[in-house]
Amino acid sequence: MKKNVAVIGLGTMGSMVSWQLAKKGVSVTGFEQFGIGHDRSAVGGESRLFRTAYREGAEYVPLLRRARQLWCDLEEQSGNRLLSLIGGLTIGKADSVNVRNVLKSILDYNIQHKLYDVKEAQPLFPQHRFDSDDAIILDKEAGYLRPELAVVAAINQAEKHGAVIKRNTKIEDIENTDQGVTVIANGKRFTFDEVVVTGGSWVKELLPQYKKIIQPRRIIMTWFVPKDLSKFQDENFPTFARTTEKYDFFGIPTLDQSMIKVALIGSEEAINNPDLLENNISMEEIAAPIEIASSYFNNLNPDPVRLSAHMDAYTPDDHALVGRLNDKSNVIVMSGFSGHGFKLAPVMGEVASELILDDRTEHSIEHLNPDRFDKSG
Numbered sequence: 001m002k003k004n005v006a007v008i009g010l011g012t013m014g015s016m017v018s019w020q021l022a023k024k025g026v027s028v029t030g031f032e033q034f035g036i037g038h039d040r041s042a043v044g045g046e047s048r049l050f051r052t053a054y055r056e057g058a059e060y061v062p063l064l065r066r067a068r069q070l071w072c073d074l075e076e077q078s079g080n081r082l083l084s085l086i087g088g089l090t091i092g093k094a095d096s097v098n099v100r101n102v103l104k105s106i107l108d109y110n111i112q113h114k115l116y117d118v119k120e121a122q123p124l125f126p127q128h129r130f131d132s133d134d135a136i137i138l139d140k141e142a143g144y145l146r147p148e149l150a151v152v153a154a155i156n157q158a159e160k161h162g163a164v165i166k167r168n169t170k171i172e173d174i175e176n177t178d179q180g181v182t183v184i185a186n187g188k189r190f191t192f193d194e195v196v197v198t199g200g201s202w203v204k205e206l207l208p209q210y211k212k213i214i215q216p217r218r219i220i221m222t223w224f225v226p227k228d229l230s231k232f233q234d235e236n237f238p239t240f241a242r243t244t245e246k247y248d249f250f251g252i253p254t255l256d257q258s259m260i261k262v263a264l265i266g267s268e269e270a271i272n273n274p275d276l277l278e279n280n281i282s283m284e285e286i287a288a289p290i291e292i293a294s295s296y297f298n299n300l301n302p303d304p305v306r307l308s309a310h311m312d313a314y315t316p317d318d319h320a321l322v323g324r325l326n327d328k329s330n331v332i333v334m335s336g337f338s339g340h341g342f343k344l345a346p347v348m349g350e351v352a353s354e355l356i357l358d359d360r361t362e363h364s365i366e367h368l369n370p371d372r373f374d375k376s377g
């Protein structure tokens with residue numbers, strides 16, 4: 001018999017879970033509290049890094065390689081260009097954890113790459129002002145994604161395969177019953193065989209056992225205009241993630257190639273209530289990006305021309321929670337992607353579909369076990 005599955009939260013992960021499940025013939029009902037691709041979720045901000053040589057750990061590489069294939073599938077099925085593989089630089093001290101993890105990924109998985117010292121890199125990447133002891137690594141299997149378009153495309157594909165999408169419908173509670181799992185919205189009850197909870201920063205409202213583990217954090221993006229646009233184009237300006245003594249930050253050329261987006265990593269402010277994301281950005285908050293623009297680049301105008309605030313759910317070790325809940329085995333959680341989950345989204349959709357259809361997944365997700373933390377906190 002066809003399985004009847006609810007997906008709660010149709011942002012990044014929920015859209016891909018819905019697409020993958022519906023494509024495989026599962027009867028899917030997706031619930032989203034706002035509209036599809038709305039900018040209060042972790043979807044907003046125009047672009048997302050895609051990297052394969054992974055500073056967060058080499059164990060992600062097989063997932064990332066599969067994610068890349070699935071991004072291409074979604075491009076083909078939707079007719080939209082979602083992924084631009086323009087390459088991505090890692091810049092940092094040779095003995096830093098980030099550089100070591102990137103090199104381990106490259107060696108363990110034979111990732112196409114190029115290593116440079118500063119003398120070699122400076123003429124090739126004159127946009128950056130390198131430190132004399134920087135190691136520079138070009139991941140040729142990196143680039144950027146178009147997040148809003150990707151999420152809308154995945155939901156459109158899910159609907160094409162028969163998924164029922166309930167927009168502006170907030171799920172208030174989840175209950176285990178003899179018939180399966182019941183979800184409650186606007187006082188109405190809907191019962192399913194299985195439920196996938198992809199609520200991002202709101203997930204602990206539905207799964208309070210993760211109250212002490214999931215922390216929504218605010219992420220600020222800033223955009224700067226280059227003095228010489230011709231040097232900041234897709235063909236000569238790869239995406240980058242850079243660790244200096246003072247800052248950890250990343251950047252991406254804008255889709256229209258007229259600016260670059262720069263964001264800090266690791267200084268995200270905790271948010272108590274995800275419904276109250278502060279959109280105003282203070283001068284104090286942009287002091288660091290302004291210093292970065294003038295200290296680590298050549299030829300960027302120093303004032304940000306665009307700012308935006310978003311949020312994502314973080315865990316204590318910055319790795320997501322993915323898998324069945326121990327106590328509610330017909331509930332799967334996927335949240336806590338800690339500022340680096342977008343690129344993984346389609347493979348997470350595949351993981352959910354395998355867990356539901358085969359009760360196991362071929363993918364290696366042990367490091368994402370949702371029971372690895374002490375929930376009593």
Ligand SMILES: Cc1cc2nc3c(=O)[nH]c(=O)nc-3n(C[C@H](O)[C@H](O)[C@H](O)COP(=O)(O)OP(=O)(O)OC[C@H]3O[C@@H](n4cnc5c(N)ncnc54)[C@H](O)[C@@H]3O)c2cc1C
Pocket residue numbers: 008009010011012013014031032033034040041042043044045047048049050169170171172198199200201202203206219220221310311312313334335336337338339340341342343344
């Ligand atoms: C500004 C920014 C930049 C980032 N940069 C990168 C990057 O370069 N590369 C990268 O790989 N990752 C990046 N990330 C991280 C990545 O975007 C996130 O890890 C990922 O998008 C999280 O997806 P999610 O599905 O968990 O959450 P979301 O995309 O936020 O989706 C959660 C959805 O659930 C809905 N929802 C919640 N509760 C309910 C409910 N009760 N009922 C109905 N609907 C509900 C919400 O409205 C929302 O739509 C970035 C994140 C941010 C915010």
